[in-house]
Amino acid sequence: MIEADDPQTSQVLGLPDLFDASPMAFWLEDYSALYDFCESLRAVGVRDLAAWLRQNPGQLTHCASLIRILRVNRQALALYEAPSQDALMANLPAVFRDDMLAGFAAEINELWLGKRGFSSLTANYSLSGKRLDLSLKAVVLADARRPWDRVLVSMENVTELQNVRRQAQDSARDAREFFEQAPVSLWVEDFSTIKALFDELRVRGVSDFRTFLDVHPEFVERCLQEVRVLDVNGYTLKMFKAPSQAELLARLNEVFRDEARRSFAEQLIELWEGRTFHQKEVQNHTLQGDLLYIHLQLSIFEGCEHDWSMVLVSLTDITARKKAEAYLEYLGQHDVLTQLKNRTFFVDELGRLARRRVPLVAFISLDLNNLKFVNDQTGHAAGDDLLRRFGEVLNKAIDRPGQVARIGGDEFMVLLPGADEAAAQAALDNIRTLVDLNNQYYSGTRLSVSAGLAVCRDPGAMEQAMKEADRAMYQDKSAYYQAVGHDRRCPVCDVPVEGQDNAA
Numbered sequence: 001m002i003e004a005d006d007p008q009t010s011q012v013l014g015l016p017d018l019f020d021a022s023p024m025a026f027w028l029e030d031y032s033a034l035y036d037f038c039e040s041l042r043a044v045g046v047r048d049l050a051a052w053l054r055q056n057p058g059q060l061t062h063c064a065s066l067i068r069i070l071r072v073n074r075q076a077l078a079l080y081e082a083p084s085q086d087a088l089m090a091n092l093p094a095v096f097r098d099d100m101l102a103g104f105a106a107e108i109n110e111l112w113l114g115k116r117g118f119s120s121l122t123a124n125y126s127l128s129g130k131r132l133d134l135s136l137k138a139v140v141l142a143d144a145r146r147p148w149d150r151v152l153v154s155m156e157n158v159t160e161l162q163n164v165r166r167q168a169q170d171s172a173r174d175a176r177e178f179f180e181q182a183p184v185s186l187w188v189e190d191f192s193t194i195k196a197l198f199d200e201l202r203v204r205g206v207s208d209f210r211t212f213l214d215v216h217p218e219f220v221e222r223c224l225q226e227v228r229v230l231d232v233n234g235y236t237l238k239m240f241k242a243p244s245q246a247e248l249l250a251r252l253n254e255v256f257r258d259e260a261r262r263s264f265a266e267q268l269i270e271l272w273e274g275r276t277f278h279q280k281e282v283q284n285h286t287l288q289g290d291l292l293y294i295h296l297q298l299s300i301f302e303g304c305e306h307d308w309s310m311v312l313v314s315l316t317d318i319t320a321r322k323k324a325e326a327y328l329e330y331l332g333q334h335d336v337l338t339q340l341k342n343r344t345f346f347v348d349e350l351g352r353l354a355r356r357r358v359p360l361v362a363f364i365s366l367d368l369n370n371l372k373f374v375n376d377q378t379g380h381a382a383g384d385d386l387l388r389r390f391g392e393v394l395n396k397a398i399d400r401p402g403q404v405a406r407i408g409g410d411e412f413m414v415l416l417p418g419a420d421e422a423a424a425q426a427a428l429d430n431i432r433t434l435v436d437l438n439n440q441y442y443s444g445t446r447l448s449v450s451a452g453l454a455v456c457r458d459p460g461a462m463e464q465a466m467k468e469a470d471r472a473m474y475q476d477k478s479a480y481y482q483a484v485g486h487d488r489r490c491p492v493c494d495v496p497v498e499g500q501d502n503a504a
Helices: 018-021 032-043 049-053 057-064 072-078 085-089 098-102 102-111 159-170 172-183 192-204 211-214 218-226 234-239 244-248 257-273 319-333 344-354 371-378 380-399 421-440 459-484
Strands: 025-030 070-071 118-125 131-139 149-155 183-191 228-234 277-285 292-302 311-317 359-366 403-406 411-417 447-458
Touching: 025 072, 032 049, 032 057, 049 057, 049 102, 057 098, 057 102, 070 085, 072 085, 072 149, 098 102, 098 118, 102 118, 102 131, 131 159, 131 319, 149 159, 149 319, 159 371, 192 218, 192 257, 211 218, 218 257, 228 244, 234 244, 234 311, 257 277, 277 319, 292 319, 319 344, 344 403, 344 411, 344 459, 359 380, 359 421, 359 459, 371 380, 380 403, 380 411, 380 421, 411 421, 421 447, 447 459
Parallel strands: none
Antiparallel strands: 025 070, 025 149, 118 131, 131 149, 183 228, 183 311, 277 292, 292 311, 359 411, 359 447, 403 411
């Protein structure tokens, strides 16, 4: 079974409050032992992990046992009905059982293929024995100490929606109960007038409906006005913060705004093309003006395909999931300490510029002076404070399309597409000016930065240009230490500084 661990990880994400307060269930897991196992398979010639697991199904349990759970948040404890993390960890065999491993092979294969995460549907169980249908989304956090040693997994509980769908398939007798008790927003609508309008267009010889809408955009508004809402369930009123069904229907223009109208045009095109069941993500608003991210599913009732007189629209609020996904995406591209982009983003951006054959790119290599000394003498908290302050400077100094990333402990790189030597020098001067202002604002240890720049005019020589910027930065650093003095006394603390700076 999956091994659990709780090694005082309160600062592991850098944003513990967001981790614990998130409306989405989060697990922080360590897959590094699984990574080592996968590498051992590669070493013995395994090339297709999915096929290998099919031939060796017993190895799935072994793979699962290699994963360590480092931490779960409060929402996860509530989801699994666990009074504490210790209680949850002590009962993992009861949580992960039966058909949990069904999708596990596909998850491992996504990572094997080099992807930074995976998404899947799985089934777990709460401590009271309730089945939990879960939508998983995982991302391997960047800049980890070991490959796959920090994997953030978000879990969306879709159990109720799945149960509702299963009940709906059982018999028509349960349909009304399903409609009233469903934990999603359900609308029964009459599209018969739209069907009649479509038939009229076909008689007139219209075949390319998308082009027709481009020429006659007012047709979308007309169709929207012809939709007749027959009923909504109680959850709809709750989700849209409506005091009554009558008021909700009277104020539909506030719910379905411009974004919804654009989505409705795509729904009309799908209906025109004969797709009587479709789904998509849309945006609606509550009657109080709150933005809702919605997963919409539209289907025509069986027996009403000839006139579309009864259409079921289900709306699932995925706002919390969208926020969690945005947070996961942020973590995958940013350094949490400095709020700058991380090395992963920088490498991707460099590749994008190379593919676009951008003819002119400037690089500024930056390195904090005395960071190792500050860490050794006053502690890593003081060093982290210097890094945060430098992050503030660079976030203010560099505007788009420029990008700045923390690519190492105390190493930073500025990427300036379209900038020549003069523009790059102006950017560097601006950085130094803001460093001086930062030192005036903060008391204590002063920020000191070594820098070098280079300009690349050949899209195929970006790596060489970066090396030139690094060499210029190290020359600047050497000159800085020579200026401090042969005994290398810190200009802030007036005590000896031993050695050159390395990573924090």
